[in-house]
Amino acid sequence: MASPSKPRKRSRGEIHTLPSGSLRVRVYAGIDPLTGKKHHLTEVIPAGTPNAAKAAEQARTRLLAQVDERRNPKTRATVNQLLTRYMELHTAGPTTVDSYETFIRNHIRPLLGDLQVGRIDGEILDSFYKQLRTCRAHCQGRRYVEHRTNREHECDKRCRPHECRPLADGSLRKIQSILVGAGKRAVRWGWVGTNPFELAEPLPVSRPNPQPPTAEQAAAIVTEASSDLDWGLLVWLLMVTGMRRGEVCALKWDRIEFQTGVLTIRTSIAQRGKRTWEKDTKTHQQRRITLDEQTLSLLRVYRQHCAERAGLGAEMPESVRIFSPLPDGSTWVKPDTVSQRYVRMCARLGWDMNIHQLRHYSATELIAAGVDVRTVAGRLGHGGGGTTTLRVYSAWVAEADQRAAGSLVSRMPELPVKLAEEGEPWPEQAQATAEDDSPYKQLAADLRGAIMCGAFQPGSVLPPVKDLATRYRVSFGTAQRAIAALRAAGLVAVSRGRRATVVDPSQANQDTPAAVVSLEAKRQDA
Incomplete structure (x- = not known):
């Protein structure tokens, strides 16, 4: 009596030969949450590809791995469908919603709208942002005339040949924020396994450069x-x-x-x-x-x-x-x-x-007059306890530091006659002059100016080292070295696991440098 045969294991995925000779790989990936229909991952191996059968088998294995690891897109929804659903559920105010709709209508839908969310990759995103940095009108090198109105009119000097103008950095960051936010919703809804819009490189943050009237x-x-x-x-x-x-x-x-x-x-x-x-x-x-x-x-x-x-x-x-x-x-x-x-x-x-x-x-005049940053932030309505104010107006804090230095020099005794005539620097001065251009010295000088002018009161904490490194575009070690310099000068106290704290001059011990003891006097002079 013959032994019963073992049931044959059903193969996952299909490889079909198309009339053109190409091989189509098809793998079942669940139910589409948007349409409720079966969803399949597909990939086509063009006809004439060397070892096409082997390439098709490799593609089937790759698609199955995506399904098993839940990295595959769960739907064929396009970016247009995702953005429509995303804006329907957005809870921001009318101004923010109108702004988002404008960016979506003018820039995202024309360039990415017809693409499937699951097919968005880093190359597509890099090309997308490159095009926006080149021309906000998406001209792609076409030459045409920009008319002052779409109505019938007599052209004048306001109707001129198109000139490419890049989209502003602030607008690019808002577009990236919209896409990343929509991608997070898509992951939460089960449309995709990972957020594809996070593959784009972080856009550079322009350094604030306020230019108030004199x-x-x-x-x-x-x-x-x-x-x-x-x-x-x-x-x-x-x-x-x-x-x-x-x-x-x-x-x-x-x-x-x-x-x-x-x-x-x-x-x-x-x-x-x-x-x-x-x-x-x-x-x-x-x-x-x-x-x-x-x-x-x-x-x-x-x-x-x-x-x-x-x-x-x-x-x-x-x-x-x-x-x-x-x-x-x-x-x-x-x-x-x-x-x-x-x-x-x-x-x-x-x-x-x-x-x-x-x-x-208003902000710069208050800071230059010695008003602490928290008070300035309260008058302006800045959030974050003065962090925004300090980041935007740090240049004027440094200016107040320069005024404090000028006031201090005016009270110093005159140089010895020999040094005044020959202009020979003291050894300490010569060493400081050689190192003044180093990044950590510049960062320490900015923070010292903020302390001297009262932007940081005794007992207040400095921003985290990571934030300082990002704000001043220096390495983490450089920012740590600047804090160490302030600590060596006795201006801040640092303990393990806590941020640097501005020292109260009245509680300075005998080992504290004289610069700290006279901090309050310098602040009043500033």
Whole structure:
């Protein structure tokens, strides 16, 4: 009696010969979560490929490994389908959603929209960002005329041959953020095993370079704006408070406490095209700013002026807007109108400026005057306890350090006659001069300036070494060496597992260098 034969093991995956002679490899990969139909991974080995049968078997093995390790795409959904679903579930505010939709419509859908999410790889992403860095219009080398309007018109100097302009770094980072966020959702939904959009190289972060008006330019701007009382006071408030343009447009008279001199900022006006609406502030928190007596006096006079103009006699009701295109203050002025008017005013003065630079002016003047960074961050509405303020305005902290150095030198005794005549440096000076250009010295000088001017108060902690290395574009070891230099100078205390802490001069021991003991005096001189 013959023994029963063993059941034949069913082979996973299929290899079919197509009419063209090519070999199609097909592997079952589950149920498509988007359509509910069977999903297969496929790969075609072109006809004429050497050892085509062996290559097809290798492809089948590779696709099976992806399925077994759950690295395979679970659906044939395209980037367009993913983005549509992603935006349907996005919970950001209207401004953010409109901004995302603009980037998706203008840049992502035209270039990546028809591709399957599972077929996105590093080469495709590198080509995508390369094209955006080359031309924001995706011209791909085509020559055409850019018309000023799509309607029928007589061409003039505004209709000119197309010139390639790259997309700004900030816009590229927003596009990358959209794609990475959508990819994370795709992984969570089971559409793909891994996020394909994380294969792109991190985009470089441009170093902040604020360019506020100088004192002379600020005086000229205020003089020019004061020809119109409404406009002049709006510019003045932006300059002395550092408010955002939308915040000043949303102000009402009940936000000002004239007895205590406090201005409360609760909301902001957002604008997208012709549509405007009132929303929370950028950080979704209200803040209180103390106003000086001169500004309060100007506001009292302006309120009386607005009441007389509206025919109310005494004073404006507290529920109306401070700045409004209508005499009764029933509506707000549009943020884009404010920005455009400011640009035109500065153009008449011969400068290319934008209204956000008034915010930079307020911050830099406060820091240069010795106000600590946390207070400046509170007035500006920066989050992170002053981290953003220090990162953006660190150049002006260094400037305050230079002023402190000048004040210190003015109090030092005169050099000996021989050294003053011959100009021979002391040995310590010669060594310091040779090392002043090293990166860790520059980083230590910046942090020392922040400590001297009061940006970091005694007892406060410095940013993490990793953040300092990223911010100043140096290695981790270089940032550690800068902290070690501050520790050697007695300016900070470092313990295992904790960040560097600024030393309190009053608690300095006898071994602490004299520079630390005189820290408070130097800060007052700064």
